[in-house]
Amino acid sequence: MFRSSSRVLIVALAGLSSFLASCASLDSAAGSRLDLVKARGELLCGVSGKIPGFSFLSPDGRYTGLDVDICRAMAAAFVSDAEKVQYRPLTAPERFTALRSGEIDLLSRNTTHTLSRDAVGGNGLRFGPVVFHDGQGLMVNAASGVRSLADLSGKAICVGSGTTTEQNLNDAFASKGLPYTPIKYQDLNQVVGGYLQGRCAAMTSDRSQLAAARSGFSDPQAHQILYDRISKEPLAPAVVGGDQPMGDAMTWVINALIEAEERGITQANVDAVVKQAAADPSQTALRRFLGVDPGLGRKLGLADDFVVQVIRSTGNYGEIYNRHLGPDSAVAIPRGANRLAGEGGLMISPPFT
Amino acid sequence: MNRWLDRGITLLLLALLGWAGWSILHWLLVGADWSVVTTNLPLYAVGSFPADQRWRPLLWMAALITLTLLTLTGPKRGWVRRWLPLVWIAMAPLGLWLLAGGLGLLPVGTRSWGGLTLTLLLTGGSGALALPLGILLALGRRSELPVLRWSSAAYIELMRAVPLIAVLFFGQLLIPLFLPPGLEINRVLRAVVAFALFAAAYIAEDVRGGLQAIPPTQREAAAVLGLSPRQVLQLVVLPQALRVALPSLTNQAVGLLQNTSLMAILGLVELLGISRSLLANPAFIGRYLEVYLWLAAVYWLACSAMALLARHLEVQLDPARSAS
C-alpha cells in the first residue's frame, strides 16, 4: 500500500546523504584558520555576553566590554575592519567544544590560561598573552562577620559550574580540610542572584567579576571581598592549538596593544604618530612597529600596518581598560597588576623586531 | 455535595483569591520597577539586530500580528479568505528575507538575530521541517517493508527517549564533529535542525494515531474507484488522518514554541536568553520577578494566539462546516 511513500523516503534519504557526501578526510584540514577568516572577511568570536565590564549586551543591542574589544582588535588586524565580527555568546561548558568544532575562530571569554587547557593531552588550545590578571576571591555580606576562608566552614557557596573557579574553590577548601556545599549555577548572573537572595554565605568568582557585580548592587558597601585570594587567574584569549599562523597573529595583536600603550600611541594620536614616523627615518623601531617600514606584519600573515588598524579601532590596552573597567566606567576595578611593567604591573610586550 | 460545604469552599477560595489579587496588584503598581522591561523593549523584540535595521524584524512581527488578528476575526469577504493561506505561507520567506537581508537590503548575520524574532523563527522553521519529516516517519512506521518499519520505529523511539536539551546539546556542539571539516552549518540553522529532528518523532506518533483512526473501509472504497495507492494516500487517507491528528499537532506546535526557550541554556539569545543577558547589566541585577512575569506574559500570549489559530483551522477543516 505504501510503496509510493517508500519511494519518497528513498529520495529524501538520497538528498540528505548527498548533502553530507562531501566525505571528510584529513587532508582538507591543512589550511590555517587565519586564511579562512581572511577569506570570509569576518571573525567569529566567542564571548560570554553576560559579564559586566568584559562582555554584555548594552541597550542599543551591541556587545561591549574588554573581551569584546579584544575581538574587535583582532578583526581590525585580520580583515582591516573592527566591525567585521560576529559575536557568539558562549556558556562556560561549551566554549572549548565551540572552538574545537570550528564554531568560532577565537575565544575571548574570560578564560584562564592553565596547563591542562594548553597541553596537547588536555584541551590542546593555544593561548595568547594575558589580557587581564585576575585572581579568584570570595565575597561575603559585610555584616555576616565572615573574615576568612575558615569562617566559611560548612557553609553554602555560590559558584559558576564547569569553570576553574569551581576547581579552585574545591582545592582551597580541601587543602585546609574545610567542608562546604557548592551551589552551582550556569553563569555569573545566576551566581549573583543566588548570593543576593541569601542562598549562600559567600559567592566566589574572579575578583574582577566580584567587583563588577558589586558595583551593580543597590548597597555595594554592605558586601566585602575577602582578603584571601584562592587562585591566580591570568585571563587570555585562545585559539585551536597546532595552528601556528592563527596563534601568532593573535599573540602579536595583544602585544601590539600593550606596546602601543608603552609608546603612548593612542586612538587619538595614532594617525599623527604615523605621519611623524613616516617623516623621520631615524625612528626605526617605531617605523617597524607601525608598518611604515614593511616586514613585520607580513611575517604574521597580516597587513604591514595592522598595528595602526588596531589602534585606530580600539585604542591601546590602557584605553581599552579604562573604557570598560576604569574609574569612570560602570564597573570600576583598580588597575593593580594590570598596569604596565614599568609602572609596577605585569603587562609587558616582547620587542617588535 | 453538601450545599454548606460548597458555600464554605467558595468563600474560602474567594478570600484567598482576594488576598492574592490585592497583593499582586499592590506589587504591580507600587513594588515593581518596570524599567528593566521598558528600557529594553527593542532588545526583547529583536535582540542585538543593528539599531538602524530594527524596522525589518519589527515589520515582520507586525505583519504576523496583523495576519493573526485578520485570520481570527474571520473576514467576511471571499477573496480575503481565499488569499489568507497563501499569505501565511509567504510569511516564512518574507521573514527570512527581512532578517537575513540581500536583494536590496543590508545583509545581517544570524548571530545578530535574537529576542522574540528568533523565538518565532526557530518555532516556524523547525515546525515547517518537522511536519513533513514526521509524516514520512509515520508512514514509514506503518510500511509493509520491514527495513523501513524498523528503522522508522527505531528513530522515533530513540528520539522520544532522550531529553530535548540533550538533543539540542548534540545539535549545537556535536553535529560539527560529524560534518566534514570546513563544512559549517549556521548556528541558528543547527538549532532549527535539532528541534525539527526532535519534534518529528513526536509528530510521527500523532500522525500515526490519525492514520490508525481512518477505517480500512476508506482505503477500500478509494481503491475500488481505481485510485492508485499513492492517490489513495494523498487524496483520501492523509487528509483525514491529519485532520484527526490536528489537536495533538497543535499541542506539539505550542510545545515547540515553549521549548525554544531551552536554547537559552545553550547560549542562543532568543527571548529567554536575551533576558538573561539583560539581567547581567549592572543596572538591572536582581530584577527577576519583573522580567520573568513579563516573559510569562509574552509567551502566554504567543502560545495562546497559536492555539487559537489552530482551533480556527480545526473549525475551517471541519467537514460538517464546509458542507454547509
Place this chain on the structure above:
Amino acid sequence: MRQRRLLVQVGVAALLIGLLALLVNNLAVNLIRTGLGLGFGWLGRPAGFALAETALPYAPSDSYLWALTIGWLNSLKVIAAGLVLATGLGVAAGAARSSNNRLLRSLAAGYVALIRQVPLLLQLLFWYFVAFLGLPSVPIGGLIRLSNQGIQLLGLNLSVEFCAVLVGLTVFTGASIAEIVRGGINAVPRGQWEAFRSLGLGEGLGLRRIVLPQALPAILPALTSQYLNLAKNSTLAIAVGYADLYAVSDTTITQTGRAIEGFLLLLLSFLLLNLLISGGMAAFNRAVLGRLNRSR
C-alpha cells in the same frame, strides 16, 4: 513484485548504513584532527568537583563514574517525588474541573490554561529565584521549617534547588495530567454517574470508586507519556543549580573535554530511566486492564 520489494529494502538499508558510516568516518577524522581519541579510561579518574546533594557518600576525590552515579540518583530522586506529587495534583485538578462548585471549576481551568502556555524553563527560574530564594525564614509548628537555605520537613532536609525543581515539574506536569484525567472522566458514560447517584452514593465516593477506575484505561497510556516527559524535563534542573544527571554530565564534559563519550553515557542513562518508567507503567497497565478484561 516480491523482488522489487526486496530491492527497495536493500536500497534503504544500504542508504542508512552508508549514511551512518559517513557520519562515523567524519567523527573519526575530526577526533583525530583535534587530537582526541575515544575511550572511557577517564571515568576512573578523580572528578575534582564537589556536589551539593549526594544520596550516597561522595567526595571530590571520587571518580567521574561515581560523580555521574550520584547525579543519576539525584535525578531519580526528583523524578520519583515528582511523579507522585504531579499525579496527585493532576488528578485533583482534573476532578475539580468536573466539580459542582463553579469557582473551584474555573480555578482549575485557569490553572491549566496559565501553566500550559508558559515554558517550563521560565517556570523553574521563577520558582527558584523568586519563590524559593525569596522565602523568609519561618518555622511552622515544630515540624516544618521554611527558609531559603532549605526546607525541613519532619526531619527530612530538602535543599531549595531540589524543592524548586520538584515544585516546577509538579505544577507543570500536573496541568497536563489534569487535562488527561478530565478527558478520561468525560469518556465514562453518563449512565455510570446516574447509576451511582441513584444508589445514594455521594459525588466524591462515586468519583473515586466508580468513575476514576473506569477512566483509568483511557488515562494510563497518556499518563505514561507524561511521566516520561517529566523524567526528560528534569534535565532542566541545570538551570537552577540542582546537581542532576545532566548537570553533572555537563560539568564532566567541560572538565574532560569528552563530549562524545559523555553524551553517550547520558543517552544510555536516559534509555535506562525510560525503560524503568515505561516498564513499571506497562506492568501497572496490565494489572488494571487485566482486571477490566476479566470483567468484560
Place this chain on the structure above:
Amino acid sequence: MTVAIRATDLVKSYSQGVRALDGVTLEVNRGEVLVVMGPSGSGKSTLIRTFNGLESLDGGALDVLGVRLDATHAERQVREIRKRVGMVFQQFNLFPHLSILDNITLAPIKVQQRAKAAAEQRAMDLLDQMGIREQAHKYPAQLSGGQQQRVAIARALALDPEVMLFDEPTSALDPERVKEVLDAMRQLAKGGMTMVVVTHELGFAREVADRVMFMDRGQVVETSDPETFFSNAREERSRRFLNQMQH
C-alpha cells in the same frame, strides 16, 4: 392507602424552550404499580428521573416518601430520597470494573454502613431471588443482557427501597431475554413493592399494572386501570398510540 409519590404541576424545560414536562400532576400509592407509556420524547423518562433527583425541576413540587423536592431543594433531600428509592436503567449501568457481588454490596456498605458480611449475605439472597446466584463472582461483561438487568434490579433492591423506578428496563434486551427480566419484576410486584415503570411491554402492563398513565408532549393525557386503557381508551391520542404498538 397512603401516598408514596405526589407530583404537583411539574415543569421541566430544556434549552431552546422545549418542555419535557409541562404541568404534570399525579399520585402513586404505596404498594401500587404504575406503568407509564407514551411515544418517545413524550417526557416519561424525564418524569421518573425527577422522582430521585436525577433531573432537576424548573417548577412544581414533588413529595417522595414525605420528602419535598422542588426547584430549590437542597442536595441533602436528594440523598435522603435516593437511599429509599431504587432505580433500574435501560442500559443497566452496572459498574464494569466491579464484580457482580461488589456491584450489589457497594452502596449498602458505603451508604448504609452495613457490615460487609451482612451485605454480602443479603446480596446472595437477592441474586438467588433473581435466579443468578452462581454469577456472583463474575464481572458484568461476562453476563447476558437479561442477567445484567437482573443484577441491576438486585443492586437497587439491596438498599431495601420503598419505591422502585424502572426506566424502560427491557428496551436494550434481545427479545428472548425480555421475559426473564419481566418475570423478576412481576415477582417484585407480587411482593407488594411500590413501582413506577416506564415500558413499552403491553402484556406486562395489562397483567401487572394497577394503573396505566399515558403521556404525550410532556403532559399526562390519561390515567386509567389497564382494562379500560387497553380496551377502551378515552383519548384519541392514546388509541392511536395503542394501534401503532399492536401492529
